[in-house]
Amino acid sequence: MKYPRTTKRYCPNCRSHQIHNVTLYKQGKRRALSWSDRQVERKKRGYGSFPKEIFHKNAKINKKSTPILECSECGKKQYAKSYRVKRLELQEV
Numbered sequence: 001m002k003y004p005r006t007t008k009r010y011c012p013n014c015r016s017h018q019i020h021n022v023t024l025y026k027q028g029k030r031r032a033l034s035w036s037d038r039q040v041e042r043k044k045r046g047y048g049s050f051p052k053e054i055f056h057k058n059a060k061i062n063k064k065s066t067p068i069l070e071c072s073e074c075g076k077k078q079y080a081k082s083y084r085v086k087r088l089e090l091q092e093v
């Protein structure tokens, strides 16, 4: 799917339509010692069942990709509607 690199959208901060620059959302780096990771590690060490069920049936093939709109006036970022597509390309219009 193709998505424009710049769009004119409503900015709630400016309360008017402004030109927005579009980037795609990328997942941040995972912290090495997050609480949930430490908890899983602790549980894996001892007896008992595996802490989390391993998910085998993947019903959804495509991941959701979310465009982020950044207002060119105030610089505030907003999320646009996300799509479940194989590839979301940014393109000039």
Ligand SMILES: [Zn+2]
Pocket: 011, 012, 013, 014, 018, 071, 072, 073, 074, 075, 076
């Ligand atoms: Zn704005």
